[in-house]
Amino acid sequence: MSESSRSTPVGVIVAVDPDRFAEVVEAARRSGLAVTGEQPLLGTLSGTIAEDRIPALEAVVGVESVDRDRAVRLPPPDSPIQ
Template sequence: MQQSKPDVRVNIVVDPDRFDTVVGELIEAGAQVEERSPAIGMVCTRIAAGGVPAVEAIDGVQAVEQDRTIHLPPPEADLQ
């Protein structure tokens, strides 16, 4: 049995003039839209880890950035 790659959260900047069209194409490409900000052309999605190139290829997508989690030590921890 083959394991599928985990989903990743991806922030996408799209052409604000084509916002609804591009969001529709993202959904067709398998993206799960979590947040939409049409005024600034930002869409936060969750996609399969291998799906980033397909999203980048959509006409109207201006930038794609994978969301990152930064883990910080507790304030009382020794400096490293």
């Protein structure tokens, strides 16, 4: 893997300690996360971060998990079953 591919921004979903939500969001931003959505009742936030910064995000106190965002494509409803 080349240096530039490790630094490519990727979408992530982050599970955080809901009792410290605001504090964890700010620390996640400082680690390099560009927050695109906050769901405090669920204890999650979403955003983008450089691939090589994910370990720093995972190390933030209060971050419980970091999962890469994945796109799922379904066939149109009128297509044959595959």
